[in-house]
Amino acid sequence: MRVVISNTAGVPLYEQIKEQVKAAILAGELREGDALPSVRSLAKDLRISVITTTRAYADLAREGFVTNVQGKGSFVLPASSELVREQLLRDVEDGLTAALTAARVAGLGRDEVVAVLDQLLTIHEEGNQ
């Protein structure tokens, strides 16, 4: 599992770990049933506090990406679980909300925003083909 943490990102370490594990799961690099490194071995590798690592794993479990089995470790859950979908939907909403804020600052109206979105969707679909 690849985890790269930054000391200057201004993002708490547990958040950085959580986001990177999430990204690996969503990208399919970590599959259902895969074991994450133990909390203590990840803490050792990254030389960060055990509490920080524990918090990242607890957050991942709360968001439905992994399950923490007492005494056994942490395992990746199927990425289609309802919690994950909900989480992804929230990410989409957050991204769009940020876009709308920018649109308001730029003075774009509803039709213009929709046109931009349409355009981006087209580019995206072409890119995926």
Place this chain on the structure above:
Amino acid sequence: MTTENALAVQGLTKSFGGFALRDVTLTLPTGYVMGFVGPNGAGKTTTIKCLLGMLRIDGGTVEVLGRRVDAGAPGPADDVGVVLDRPYYVSDWRLDDVESALRPFYSRWDGDRWSSLLDRFELDRRRKVKDLSRGMGMKLMVAAALSHDARLLVLDEPTSGLDPAARDELLTILSEFLEDEQHSVLFSTHITTDLERIADYVTFIRDGAIVSTGTKDDLLDAYRVVRGGPQDAPPPGTPGFVSTRRHGSGFEALARAEAVRDLPDGVVVEPASLDDIVIHVGRASDGAFDHAEGSL
């Protein structure tokens, strides 16, 4: 034997000369690292000596790995490894002599482990203790502690005077030590960057009294650094503003997190580092602290 807390200190008092520890209370759960911070002379070493049974305490209770450290009686030697700022072995000993001298005192001494640690730390066993550099002396004490299978490491200013490479190596050693969940570390230092990543708990002492103790994340979450222009500065005595430095083009303050809502636009609010907190709260712990510098 498993104990819930590696260290449990309750209401510890100790006075001698003009100095006193006043009502020192702290708890380190087994399996974690506690950073012990504070300015020089704050009482870090005195507290550690009380934990190790090297000083007779005046009041309160001290428990190390579940065992009461009685006044003046030595602590549980096998289970506690001690790293002081300089090796406490006879300076004319060669490193081989150090092993011969230490071995009888520990029931679980592991000679193979000692040898492999000396190799790993590149310590030449023919050298004398007095000829070791600061970094090598620190590694020698760590090697001894790990060779007698200590479950608790107590380090008093282990990094002072070490070069960055040796400090880095110590952090690696500690990280490895903590992979075992029965292992715990108390680490006193005034170099807080050593602790920023690795510490689970931080206890902050000043003038012989505990200013704060708890998880590092809670401590960091409790404070913010606030910067703004001259007009944005909070009036002196604003609740929650621990320390404010005013200068010609603005101000910089350390404030409690709950105090930084509803600030004017353009005021920058950032997370505080341990250093920020130790410096500002250390200066201000007797009450709100506020000072102005002359305008330019």
